[in-house]
Amino acid sequence: xxxxxxxxxxxxxxxxxxxxxxxxxxxxxxxxxxxxxxxxxxxxxxxxxxxxxxxxxxxxxxxxxxxxxxxxxxxxxxxxxxxxxxxxxxxxxxxxxxxxxxxxxxxxxxxxxxxxxxxxxxxxxxxxxxxxxxxxxxxxxxxxxxxxxxxxxxxxxxxxxxxxxxxxxxxxxxxxxxxxxxxxxxxxxxxxxxxxxxxxxxxxxxxxxxx
Amino acid sequence: xxxxxxxxxxxxxxxxxxxxxxxxxxxxxxxxxxxxxxxxxxxxxxxxxxxxxxxxxxxxxxxxxxxxxxxxxxxxxxxxxxxxxxxxxxxxxxxxxxxxxxxxxxxxxxxxxxxxxxxxxxxxxxxxxxxxxxxxxxxxxxxxxxxxxxxxxxxxxxxxxxxxxxxxxxxxxxxxxxxxxxxxxxxxxxxxxxxxxxxxxxxxxxxxxxxxxxxxxxxxxxxxxxxxxxxxxxxxxxxxxxxxxxxxxxxxxxxxxxxxxxxxxxxxxxxxxxxxxxxxxxxxxxxxxxxxxxxxx
Ligand SMILES: Nc1ncnc2c1ncn2[C@@H]1O[C@H](COP(=O)(O)OP(=O)(O)O)[C@@H](O)[C@H]1O
Ligand SMILES: [Mg+2]
Numbered sequence: 053x054x055x056x057x058x059x060x061x062x063x064x065x066x067x068x069x070x071x072x073x074x075x076x077x078x079x080x081x082x083x084x085x086x087x088x089x090x091x092x093x094x095x096x097x098x099x100x101x102x103x104x105x106x107x108x109x110x111x112x113x114x115x116x117x118x119x120x121x122x123x124x125x126x127x128x129x130x131x132x133x134x135x136x137x138x139x140x141x142x143x144x145x146x147x148x149x150x151x152x153x154x155x156x157x158x159x160x161x162x163x164x165x166x167x168x169x170x171x172x173x174x175x176x177x178x179x180x181x182x183x184x185x186x187x188x189x190x191x192x193x194x195x196x197x198x199x200x201x202x203x204x205x206x207x208x209x210x211x212x213x214x215x216x217x218x219x220x221x222x223x224x225x226x227x228x229x230x231x232x233x234x235x236x237x238x239x240x241x242x243x244x245x246x247x248x249x250x251x252x253x254x255x256x257x258x259x260x261x262x263x
Numbered sequence: 264x265x266x267x268x269x270x271x272x273x274x275x276x277x278x279x280x281x282x283x284x285x286x287x288x289x290x291x292x293x294x295x296x297x298x299x300x301x302x303x304x305x306x307x308x309x310x311x312x313x314x315x316x317x318x319x320x321x322x323x324x325x326x327x328x329x330x331x332x333x334x335x336x337x338x339x340x341x342x343x344x345x346x347x348x349x350x351x352x353x354x355x356x357x358x359x360x361x362x363x364x365x366x367x368x369x370x371x372x373x374x375x376x377x378x379x380x381x382x383x384x385x386x387x388x389x390x391x392x393x394x395x396x397x398x399x400x401x402x403x404x405x406x407x408x409x410x411x412x413x414x415x416x417x418x419x420x421x422x423x424x425x426x427x428x429x430x431x432x433x434x435x436x437x438x439x440x441x442x443x444x445x446x447x448x449x450x451x452x453x454x455x456x457x458x459x460x461x462x463x464x465x466x467x468x469x470x471x472x473x474x475x476x477x478x479x480x481x482x483x484x485x486x487x488x489x490x491x492x493x494x495x496x497x498x499x500x501x502x503x504x505x506x507x508x509x510x511x512x513x514x515x516x517x518x519x520x521x522x523x524x525x526x527x528x529x530x531x532x533x534x535x536x537x538x539x540x541x542x543x544x545x546x547x548x549x550x551x552x553x554x555x556x557x558x559x560x
Contacts, residue, residue, distance in 0.1 A: 099470065127472035139464045141278070153267060154473035198471065
């Protein structure tokens with residue numbers, strides 16, 4: 053990121069952000085709420101467009117990308133949204149499978165892969181439930197499962213342990229770490245300093261849009 | 264991939280079954296009305312055609328005009344606008360024909376000293392000429408010829424009805440167009456409602472890397488299925504109504520006189536294809552609108 057600004061109307065959410073994140077890094081973006089952490093992540097997957105400045109992701113300049121390529125950009129990311137963004141009319145299985153379906157994988161493969169990923173987050177007995185019938189923590193785990201299932205290069209996790217008890221938070225973090233050990237890049241946005249202290253990783257501290 | 268889209272389309276159709284039943288019903292009704300009109304006109308046209316073929320002008324020649332060669336008059340008549348064919352019927356032929364028709368009263372003829380019938384021309388016209396004003400005009404022209412005594416054009420009362428039928432036809436076209444457009448908008452609206460009820464879902468799909476066509480394809484399939492279902496149901500309803508009416512009519516009319524028919528299968532298929540197009544186009548319209556309002560990047 054070079055000289056990135058983001059305004060929402062007249063509200064300045066990010067100001068003059070310059071940072072490099074390398075492949076295979078584990079990075080925390082921290083700061084009080086309202087600091088602009090979520091905004092920073094949104095800019096990366098084009099959930100929002102920068103107001104000023106340049107962002108390069110894996111060599112691609114986001115302000116120059118063709119809209120047809122956006123889906124492929126997003127497939128480089130596995131995203132754990134702050135509000136989960138699960139589709140309430142689809143089952144857990146379908147929610148997670150969606151990523152692979154969109155990539156055009158075969159049904160047989162999808163079935164196997166979804167089962168194994170759900171098992172790794174400990175929700176293998178839930179795949180026929182609907183998201184709203186699950187607890188917040190369970191929904192967050194599904195969101196993580198969906199983020200890792202497509203074998204992305206980078207995981208963006210926005211408050212991934214926000215609504216989890218310590219034990220579940222650990223399970224989630226173990227998953228992120230495992231992804232990291234296998235060479236993936238992880239970017240976690242969190243205001244939870246305790247969490248950061250217990251884990252290794254580079255830290256960017258945001259406050260009022262400044263780094 | 265296609266089976267996936269198909270599966271998703273069918274799932275969606277079932278999920279929104281109420282909305283979809285309403286849509287299919289409206290399409291079916293539109294088809295029913297449009298095709299009923301078509302059916303009506305196919306049969307009316309048949310009737311008009313057969314009537315038109317029967318329409319002719321008879322021109323009776325003056326009995327003392329034997330000096331004039333019938334060939335000359337014939338030439339003149341043939342040159343008139345709208346005339347396709349003329350046939351000279353000498354009075355002898357006419358008499359023989361009459362005798363044949365009235366065998367029982369043949370004694371009547373034996374008392375005749377001379378043939379009371381005039382020579383005549385039977386004149387047939389092009390289809391376009393078979394309408395009230397033109398026939399009248401033509402008849403006047405022929406009557407004005409020096410050796411023509413009298414002109415007769417029976418069955419021209421049809422001409423009066425042809426205008427009404429034309430008016431009817433126009434109404435039919437207008438109504439068909441109206442229903443066609445209405446059907447498109449209804450499908451568009453259905454798909455739009457489906458889309459808006461799933462705005463969030465569409466948004467999420469895009470965020471996890473789904474291409475637009477991945478999201479759109481099942482909707483197009485839904486549109487096509489809605490159209491096809493509506494078309495098939497509408498045609499079936501029409502066919503059953505037709506069958507019911509025609510079998511009733513045959514009993515009453517002793518048939519033969521009216522030969523009503525269902526239109527050929529090509530038209531049925533065409534109509535169903537038309538419906539599928541309606542479904543597709545409705546989908547296209549609402550997707551375009553939805554994408555325009557929801558495109559953030
Ligand atoms: N869509 C939006 N429209 C307007 N303002 C927004 C929007 N999203 C975020 N903001 C504002 O931008 C600032 C940063 O928000 P955010 O990135 O969500 O913070 P954090 O995730 O660090 O809590 C906040 O003050 C918030 O009110
Ligand atoms: Mg946030």
